[in-house]
Amino acid sequence: MLRRYPDYFAKEFCQAVSEVLGVPQDWIIVGNGADELLNLLIRAGAEGTDRTVVYPTPTYLYYRRLAAKQPAQVIEVPYPDDFQLPIEAIVRAQGSLTLIASPNSPSAHIVPLEDLRALAGQLSGILVIDEAYVDFSGISALPLLAEFENVILLRTLSKGYSLAGLRIGFGIAHPQLLSGLFKLKDPYNIDAIAMVVGAAAIRDRAYKNACAEKVKASRAQLTTDLRQMGFVVPESHTNFVLATPTASNAEQLYLALKERGILVRYYQQPWLDDKLRITVGTPEQNQILLKELASLCGTLNHNTIIQLSSTD
Numbered sequence: 001m002l003r004r005y006p007d008y009f010a011k012e013f014c015q016a017v018s019e020v021l022g023v024p025q026d027w028i029i030v031g032n033g034a035d036e037l038l039n040l041l042i043r044a045g046a047e048g049t050d051r052t053v054v055y056p057t058p059t060y061l062y063y064r065r066l067a068a069k070q071p072a073q074v075i076e077v078p079y080p081d082d083f084q085l086p087i088e089a090i091v092r093a094q095g096s097l098t099l100i101a102s103p104n105s106p107s108a109h110i111v112p113l114e115d116l117r118a119l120a121g122q123l124s125g126i127l128v129i130d131e132a133y134v135d136f137s138g139i140s141a142l143p144l145l146a147e148f149e150n151v152i153l154l155r156t157l158s159k160g161y162s163l164a165g166l167r168i169g170f171g172i173a174h175p176q177l178l179s180g181l182f183k184l185k186d187p188y189n190i191d192a193i194a195m196v197v198g199a200a201a202i203r204d205r206a207y208k209n210a211c212a213e214k215v216k217a218s219r220a221q222l223t224t225d226l227r228q229m230g231f232v233v234p235e236s237h238t239n240f241v242l243a244t245p246t247a248s249n250a251e252q253l254y255l256a257l258k259e260r261g262i263l264v265r266y267y268q269q270p271w272l273d274d275k276l277r278i279t280v281g282t283p284e285q286n287q288i289l290l291k292e293l294a295s296l297c298g299t300l301n302h303n304t305i306i307q308l309s310s311t312d
């Protein structure tokens, strides 16, 4: 099998997706991770200076990096504090390409289907709905594909299937939209082994669902425990939580955790610089994190009090 070039369309994988999701095979494009498909979409949709790439922020940072390499104008529309989709402002920006991650990272919120439908109906350009975290939310914009020819849905095996090393993502859209992307993609972007492993993973729905349920249960417990420790933690639809410490400094906590071998994400950006993005671990890993946080919050607060009193 490895002596020959793999299939240009990764047909075997498309067939598995088609069976499991009930979409026709020619509505599917397979990428070397969803990132490759984002790259193709942004190259295609942002090639001229008269083009515009639009997305609400904060969101997946790779959108900004990919768009920055293209001549198109980039318009970032900030989410309001309640994370309602700013539909009017996005429509006004008139993107040739508009990107919405749902569930979103790092906010972990979900964009309601009705909002996505309202947006798709008002955009003349292409709407990308990035569902990288869909396996942890169970709510998908898949029904919109039958209604709108300008919508493409992106999925990946990196998150819900725990197969980030395999590098498989896929897009679902009307064949007309896909035909433009096929012209741009490398001929053999999916290797023969990844295709077979990916197809087997897609078909084993029960296993994937069981894994996602474990993450969801662990997420619920972690959310409760962090809230009890005084963190503000909004409901998450992903495999991480975005937690705001109320009595300690987020950056100090991030650095102290790193020193102890626990990696969480800290963003030095407006709105995010007082928060930590914490990936949900196994119950045992979460316990270790919580124990360290409890001791750190205690000492960091203590230090702050000492500093304050010595400068007074």
Ligand SMILES: *Cc1c(COP(=O)(O)O)cnc(C)c1O
Residues within 6 Å of the ligand: 032, 033, 034, 035, 036, 060, 101, 105, 130, 132, 133, 155, 156, 157, 158, 159, 164, 167, 168, 169
């Ligand atoms: C992880 C992620 C991706 C990329 O997934 P790969 O398939 O690993 O390339 C795309 N979009 C979002 C929002 C992600 O979180």
